[in-house]
Amino acid sequence: xxxxxTHTGRAVPLRRSNVDTDQIIPAHWLKKVTRSGFEDGLFxxxxxxxxxxxxRPERQGATVLVAGPEFGTGSSREHAVWxxxxxxxHAVVSSRFADIFRGNSxxxxxxxxxxPQETVERLWVLTESDPSAEITVDLENREVRAExxxxxxxxxxxxxxxxxxxxxxxxxxxxxxxxIAAYEATRPAFKPRTLPVS
Amino acid sequence: MGRTLAEKVWxxxxxRRAEGEPDLLFIDLHLLHEVTSPQAFDGLRLAGRPVRRTxxxxxxxxxxxxxxxxxxxxxxPVSRVQxxxxxxxxxxxxVRIHSLGDVEQGVVHxxxxxLGLTQPGMTVVCGDSHTSTHGAFGALAFGIGTSQVEHVLxxxxxxxxxxxxxxxxxxxxxxxxxxxxxxxxxxxxKIGTGGGQGYVLEYRxxxxxxxxxxxxxxxxxxxxxxxxxxxxxxPDETTFAYLKGRPHAPQGEDWDAAVEYxxxxxxxxxxxxxxxxxxxxxxxxxxVTWGTNPGQGAPLGSTVPNPEDFADPQxxxxxxxxxxxxxxxxxxxxxxxxxDAVFVGSCTNGRIEDLRAAAAILEGRRVAxxxxxxxxxxxxxxxxxxVEEGLDKVFTAAGAEWRHAGCSMCLGMxxxxxxxxxxxASTSNRNFEGRxxxxxxxxxxxxxxxxxxxxxxxxxxxxxxxSTNVAVEA
Ligand code: SF4
Numbered sequence: 246x247x248x249x250x251t252h253t254g255r256a257v258p259l260r261r262s263n264v265d266t267d268q269i270i271p272a273h274w275l276k277k278v279t280r281s282g283f284e285d286g287l288f289x290x291x292x293x294x295x296x297x298x299x300x301r302p303e304r305q306g307a308t309v310l311v312a313g314p315e316f317g318t319g320s321s322r323e324h325a326v327w328x329x330x331x332x333x334x335h336a337v338v339s340s341r342f343a344d345i346f347r348g349n350s351x352x353x354x355x356x357x358x359x360x361p362q363e364t365v366e367r368l369w370v371l372t373e374s375d376p377s378a379e380i381t382v383d384l385e386n387r388e389v390r391a392e393x394x395x396x397x398x399x400x401x402x403x404x405x406x407x408x409x410x411x412x413x414x415x416x417x418x419x420x421x422x423x424x425i426a427a428y429e430a431t432r433p434a435f436k437p438r439t440l441p442v443s
Numbered sequence: 444m445g446r447t448l449a450e451k452v453w454x455x456x457x458x459r460r461a462e463g464e465p466d467l468l469f470i471d472l473h474l475l476h477e478v479t480s481p482q483a484f485d486g487l488r489l490a491g492r493p494v495r496r497t498x499x500x501x502x503x504x505x506x507x508x509x510x511x512x513x514x515x516x517x518x519x520p521v522s523r524v525q526x527x528x529x530x531x532x533x534x535x536x537x538v539r540i541h542s543l544g545d546v547e548q549g550v551v552h553x554x555x556x557x558l559g560l561t562q563p564g565m566t567v568v569c570g571d572s573h574t575s576t577h578g579a580f581g582a583l584a585f586g587i588g589t590s591q592v593e594h595v596l597x598x599x600x601x602x603x604x605x606x607x608x609x610x611x612x613x614x615x616x617x618x619x620x621x622x623x624x625x626x627x628x629x630x631x632x633k634i635g636t637g638g639g640q641g642y643v644l645e646y647r648x649x650x651x652x653x654x655x656x657x658x659x660x661x662x663x664x665x666x667x668x669x670x671x672x673x674x675x676x677x678p679d680e681t682t683f684a685y686l687k688g689r690p691h692a693p694q695g696e697d698w699d700a701a702v703e704y705x706x707x708x709x710x711x712x713x714x715x716x717x718x719x720x721x722x723x724x725x726x727x728x729x730x731v732t733w734g735t736n737p738g739q740g741a742p743l744g745s746t747v748p749n750p751e752d753f754a755d756p757q758x759x760x761x762x763x764x765x766x767x768x769x770x771x772x773x774x775x776x777x778x779x780x781x782x783d784a785v786f787v788g789s790c791t792n793g794r795i796e797d798l799r800a801a802a803a804i805l806e807g808r809r810v811a812x813x814x815x816x817x818x819x820x821x822x823x824x825x826x827x828x829x830v831e832e833g834l835d836k837v838f839t840a841a842g843a844e845w846r847h848a849g850c851s852m853c854l855g856m857x858x859x860x861x862x863x864x865x866x867x868a869s870t871s872n873r874n875f876e877g878r879x880x881x882x883x884x885x886x887x888x889x890x891x892x893x894x895x896x897x898x899x900x901x902x903x904x905x906x907x908x909x910s911t912n913v914a915v916e917a
Binding site: 246276278279280281323352413414415418419421424425428429432433434435436437438439440441442 | 458459467469471472481482485486489490492497498499500501521524525528539559560562565589590593594597598599600602690691692693697698700701704
């Protein structure tokens with residue numbers, strides 16, 4: 246998992262509420278056997294419409310999604326997070342995220358930032374009128390900054406520490422490598438191994 | 444204070460215990476199959492991590508494998524990609540795999556025990572909910588999700604939330620014709636599909652001790668249908684006798700050391716369970732499900748229940764919906780429910796004893812006209828044993844189809860599916876809407892009931908055949 250300290254990028258304002266995981270990545274994409282390559286499935290149904298914000302030339306290369314409330318509801322697919330990351334998003338801002346989606350996103354290094362709806366509105370107004378406007382998501386100082394806007398956000402200390410250090414569940418466990426090795430050294434000899442027996 | 448079997452196995456696997464953190468447990472055996480492993484391997488690849496213990500990991504193909512024409516290319520592209528991906532991942536990461544066509548291939552929960560890889564006192568995980576099967580050996584075995592599969596591949600450990608313990612004590616003798624499947628269906632009907640939530644179940648009592656190893660696996664297999672995290676049975680002489688001489692069982696001095704350890708695992712006399720349930724085995728009868736969850740079951744001799752009779756409004760609605768989906772009228776005797784198909788197989792009832800039981804009933808009889816019967820061995824080894832005993836001939840002579848090993852119609856990921864509206868008596872473990880094919884209707888039954896049902900074309904127990912015995916003795 247990549248470290249997240251501070252990220253600055255252009256934004257995609259998504260003025261929709263209750264965006265569920267099936268809208269983020271439709272079910273038929275779940276048959277894939279990889280964790281990458283989901284970018285074309287992101288918001289697939291809406292992207293058929295040329296005027297959809299993600300299709301606008303001025304939004305290409307944007308890395309911060311500013312979404313409406315209740316983002317990520319519906320079935321618990323982790324693929325929704327992968328799709329946003331594969332597309333190039335580093336952070337999503339909303340006034341409210343569905344719990345499971347938020348948990349999945351933070352575990353995978355996609356920073357989901359909760360800001361009051363009025364701040365989200367101001368970010369929408371700013372980035373809609375000026376597509377080149379940049380938003381900075383500063384995890385060290387737990388702050389979102391854009392022209393004329395400075396907003397603090399909250400994040401659990403432990404989660405923040407993990408993101409700042411780029412630690413996923415596995416790397417945290419591997420920090421206890423010595424414990425695992427010590428346990429392995431004491432396992433009884435009679436325990437089976439899967440190596441083929443002749 | 445004494446400890447339960449589950450607590451002992453847990454304690455023996457704690458790698459790290461720290462305030463405010465879940466215990467980190469060592470995993471002794473990690474079983475893989477093609478459906479839940481691809482993204483876990485891809486995660487390893489993206490992070491540049493190896494499989495920590497390839498020597499504690501084994502893969503088999505089962506969920507998608509066809510049961511006909513197994514030498515031909517697999518028609519369904521999604522199934523084919525999943526199988527090919529598993530093969531590629533196993534080769535790349537150095538994991539032992541048993542692919543379609545291999546003599547050790549089969550349903551993951553049949554293969555582990557049959558190789559002797561599942562042993563008492565172990566922790567066993569697999570990206571599949573019916574991993575609870577392995578608890579029959581006194582192992583702590585549970586299903587995990589794909590991100591946990593990746594975690595175990597990378598670290599051979601898993602951080603786990605604590606559990607509660609429930610004793611399910613079954614005393615007395617099972618009446619003739621009543622099997623482990625009837626027992627577990629009755630348990631689930633009694634405690635409900637959520638009754639085991641957060642618990643590790645321990646099945647105990649004289650009725651459990653007198654079950655064979657395979658029957659014990661049938662019981663533990665369906666712990667998950669009661670909502671439990673796992674189900675276990677204390678190892679005893681039956682367990683040791685089953686294991687002795689299997690390819691991966693300990694040998695020589697190791698065997699003695701292992702048995703000595705295994706004997707210490709049983710729940711202490713003074714241990715306390717968080718919850719206890721008592722069942723009188725002698726009161727059990729052949730059991731079938733009438734609804735769309737495994738808790739919606741009733742004795743075969745009873746009738747389709749009336750939703751009005753359920754006090755709980757949620758259960759009442761569930762029963763109404765189930766009857767509508769199943770196309771059943773309240774009050775209909777279950778014995779009058781006619782079926783279109785019969786499925787014998789799965790990790791619940793696809794082992795050799797199950798096939799023997801079904802064959803014994805079909806011998807000299809015919810599957811009723813208009814009924815399609817599929818017999819799918821749980822593994823290639825089971826199939827070979829059945830052929831050696833001539834069971835395949837009994838099935839085909841009776842008009843049933845004898846297929847290759849795999850999960851097959853248990854979940855219909857391969858071409859073995861029910862058509863919409865078709866009704867099936869199935870020895871599998873889940874009767875959810877569409878589980879065996881879109882619109883398909885499933886009645887969960889024992890292999891004995893399945894075979895008798897095939898002969899009469901309606902839900903039936905072997906005892907019902909006596910008066911209608913059409914067997915022609917040579
Ligand atoms: S036989 Fe059925 S329950 Fe068992 S592993 Fe296969 S699909 Fe799952």
